[in-house]
Amino acid sequence: MPQATTDRLKIITFELEMIKSLLEGPEQLAKIVPYQVPPEYPMDVYKQLFPYKIERFTQQPEENVWEGLIIHKETQMVIGDIGYKGGPNDKGEINLGYSVLPRFQGNGYATEAAAAMVQWGLDQPGVRKVTASCSQGNGASIRVLQKAGLKQLREDEHKIYWSS
Numbered sequence: 001m002p003q004a005t006t007d008r009l010k011i012i013t014f015e016l017e018m019i020k021s022l023l024e025g026p027e028q029l030a031k032i033v034p035y036q037v038p039p040e041y042p043m044d045v046y047k048q049l050f051p052y053k054i055e056r057f058t059q060q061p062e063e064n065v066w067e068g069l070i071i072h073k074e075t076q077m078v079i080g081d082i083g084y085k086g087g088p089n090d091k092g093e094i095n096l097g098y099s100v101l102p103r104f105q106g107n108g109y110a111t112e113a114a115a116a117m118v119q120w121g122l123d124q125p126g127v128r129k130v131t132a133s134c135s136q137g138n139g140a141s142i143r144v145l146q147k148a149g150l151k152q153l154r155e156d157e158h159k160i161y162w163s164s
Contacts, residue, residue, distance in 0.1 A: 004116035008074065011113060011120075014067040014081060016057045019050055029078075035069075036077040043099055046081060056086070063087050070100065070113045079104040082113050084121060084130075092128035094121050098144075105140070114148035118164060130164040 004011040021028040022042060030037040042050075057064040067083040080100035088094050096117060100110045121130045132150055134141035136158065146152075150162035 004068075004113075004120045005073075006112045006116050008072065009079075009109060009112055009116070010071045010073055011068040011082060011116060012071060013065060014069045014083065016054065016061070016064055018069070019053055019057070019067075022047065023050055023054075033078075034076070035071055036075065038077065038079075038101060038103075040101055040103075041078050042081065043101065046099055066094070068117065070098075070109065072104070072109070079109060080113070082117050084117075088124075088127050092126055093131050094124075094127055094129075096121070096130055096132040110140070110144045111147045114144050118148050118150065122164060132162040133159045134162075136160055 003013070018029055018033065021032055026037040026039055026041050029041075053067070057067075063086050066085075066087045068081065069078055070080040070082055071077065072079045080098065082096070082098035084094040085097055086095075096114065098110060098114055098117075100113075118130050121127055130150065132145050134145060136155060142160065145162045150164055153161045153163050155161065
């Protein structure tokens, strides 16, 4: 269960029932969690993955423990999501992904959450390495991944690849 706490944030498991509720809208999630859920959550690019995640977590429930919500502690508001894509592979590598709602960007929340989740991930049994990727032109994500302690491995014409 991703459970990490920083000075300003807490990360909780984004459970299957929570994901299902969001298909009906953020107000439905707000009915089942003790947090404020902004009307713009989740971002469309993430919501498009929900049908796949629901099917995947229904068939392989053990993978759901790698999915998290970012909660701002002071306001008790969902501000984004973070997790690992399916848990560790056969080499013990986990691939980090995250998003923070636009109105909360630029405050260091993504960096704070990513650093906490990198440490959480490396503390899990069977995990040897955290990986991530981002677009070459995404300066904000480049800085987040650097500050979270990941090192640039390589790049191709579209992406930069990172590892702990």
